Structures are given as structure tokens and as C-alpha cells.
Amino acid sequence: MDLGTVEAVVAPTSRATLWPLERTDAVLAGGTWLFSEPQPGVRRLVDLTALGWPPVTVDDGGIDLAATCTLAEMSALSTALPSTRPDWQAAPLFHQCCTALLASFKIWRTATVGGNVCLSFPAGAMISLLSALDGEVTVWRSDGADYRLPVTDFVTGSSANVLASGDVLRSAHVPAAALRARTAYRKLAPSALGRSGVVVIGRRDAAADGGRVHLSVTAATVRPYVFSFDRPPHAADVRAAHATIPADAWTDDPHGDPDWRRAMTLLLADEVCAELS
Numbered sequence: 001m002d003l004g005t006v007e008a009v010v011a012p013t014s015r016a017t018l019w020p021l022e023r024t025d026a027v028l029a030g031g032t033w034l035f036s037e038p039q040p041g042v043r044r045l046v047d048l049t050a051l052g053w054p055p056v057t058v059d060d061g062g063i064d065l066a067a068t069c070t071l072a073e074m075s076a077l078s079t080a081l082p083s084t085r086p087d088w089q090a091a092p093l094f095h096q097c098c099t100a101l102l103a104s105f106k107i108w109r110t111a112t113v114g115g116n117v118c119l120s121f122p123a124g125a126m127i128s129l130l131s132a133l134d135g136e137v138t139v140w141r142s143d144g145a146d147y148r149l150p151v152t153d154f155v156t157g158s159s160a161n162v163l164a165s166g167d168v169l170r171s172a173h174v175p176a177a178a179l180r181a182r183t184a185y186r187k188l189a190p191s192a193l194g195r196s197g198v199v200v201i202g203r204r205d206a207a208a209d210g211g212r213v214h215l216s217v218t219a220a221t222v223r224p225y226v227f228s229f230d231r232p233p234h235a236a237d238v239r240a241a242h243a244t245i246p247a248d249a250w251t252d253d254p255h256g257d258p259d260w261r262r263a264m265t266l267l268l269a270d271e272v273c274a275e276l277s
Contacts, residue, residue: 003035004122007043011050019142021046021166029068029112033119042116046114048114053171058085060235062175067114067168071098071125074113074275081179088179089172090203096185097132097147100219108133114169115150123219125197126172131176131224132216140165142166148173151224158222160253184275186268187200188221190256195219196265197256204232204270213276215241215269218260232277 009028012018021027024043026034032245034045053066058081059151065074078095081088098108100123101116116126117137129135130151141164151172155161163169189195198220205212213232216249217225227241242265251257 003039003042005042006045009011009047010045011043013050013052015051015140016276018046018140019053019141021168023165025274026161027168029115030110032069032107033115046125048168050187058080060176062173062177064132065113065172065174067117067126067170067172069113069114069117071108071111071113072100074126077109085179085220088176089181090181090183090204091193093129093132093183093185093201096187097125097129097199097201099125100128100187101198113172117154117172118161118163118169120155120157120159122158122222122253123199123255124155125196127224128196128199128201128216128218130172130174131218132203132214133181134214135172135174135178137172138170139163140168140170141233146170152226154234155223163192167268171242177205178203180206180209182206182276184272186272187270188201188264190260193256197251198261198268200265200268202269202276204276205277209257215272217265218243219267220256220265221245223249235270235273238273239266242266242269254269 014151026042028045028047053068055066055069057064075095075098078091079127082092113126114126135151186200187196188198195220199218201216203214213229215227250261252258
């Protein structure tokens, strides 16, 4: 879609030239959502791709994903990591979470990790990935400072997060300890071509990392929820954790009503725990 109100496009090549950002500016990475509907309040686009951030950085501490990393680049980790980091059992999750986002391969080559996280939609597939793997995001502030926090604290509600005016998401980090874990993934949508209505991911840490089990719930809720257990949880443990999700936290939209999401989340959580037990 043409953005008829845009008067200028700028492409800063360094952090020093990124600011100031005005209220009528829109930060552009992939732009797949930005160009999908009218943006009447936008007068200028600020293109982050000219900053030249490496999309994926892998080291012994884990993986850093630039905000401008595309879904296609991230999905490719599922096939690349087994040969270079065979102990990172969670590698399949990168591709699996991309499939939770209803999009063509063309979108995968353009849509970005940062855009998906910053939109903070309940069905944000990158939010599902990062929530399941203890992911943290780094944010640049206009005063030159940075801050880092778990994605579960970054997303605060449907289309809501902690970003302040002028803040820019720089990257996301997935720690090696989470990548060494065994994972189980479940997604449910109300129709074959529908947006994810429920995504439940389980992670069982390696014994050397404590052997804990973690359950993440996304899409079904307006913000991510993660529950941790010292041992593989019994059905009663899962139900007790599920009951702590507030009644107003269940997503209510055309892709599924809250009662359906609540029931299906519990069903998928039981399946995930059985797979990891």
C-alpha cells in the first residue's frame, strides 16, 4: 500500500544519526505491517537497514538476533545449527515458530524479528520463540543509554510494550543454556489458513543447566506467560499454573473466543508436558 502522507525517507548509517525521532516518524525495518494499512499520522520513514547490523551472531554464549534479522534468516538456523552446535537441541524451534506466523515465503524474506516483537500482537511468532527460550531484548534510548529486559517483561498487553518515545529495539538474545534444552511445540488455529489462536511451547533444560521444565503460553493471551517447574509437572501442577492466568488476559478476537483459548491452552500444555516427560 502507498503511504500518501510520507514526505521523506531517511536511512541513518550510525547510532549518532538515528535521532531525533519525532512523533510523526515511523521506524522501518521490514515494513510488512507498516505498508499493509494506511498510516495517516506518519510523515517520515526512518530505515534501520542502512545501519548494517549483522542479522545473526552465534557464539558460545548463545545467539543474538538483530532487530532487522528477517524471519527467513532466523528460520535457517534450524537447519544450520545442528551441524555447528549439535548440543543445541532447541534449534528446530526457530523454524517452528516462524510457521506460527501466517505469511508467505515472500513475507518471511522481509518481515523482521524486531518488527514482530515491537508490534506486540498476541500472535507474535517471535514473541513465542523468545518467551520459550528465555529471550531478552536490548533497547537503544535517545539519550545514548541502553537497557535490556526479558521479552516477557517487554510485552505488556495486546499491541502494548514498554517502549518509550524515541526508543529503538536493537536486538534479541537467546542464551546457550536455553538452546541446549529439549523443546516441544504446539500451535492451534481456528482454520487451516488462520492466525495462531494458541501457541504452547515446553522446554526441558539439560541436566547440567538444572533440568527444569518451562511452559510458555502465547497467542492465547494478550501477553506472554511462562511457568517454570523444578521437575516435569504432573497434570495437577499444570492446572494450578493455568489457573493463575487472569480472566482478562485471554485474547478475545475473531480468531477465537477466550473460553476456547483457555480450554485449548490446557489441552496443549498437557500434550507438551507428556512429550517432555
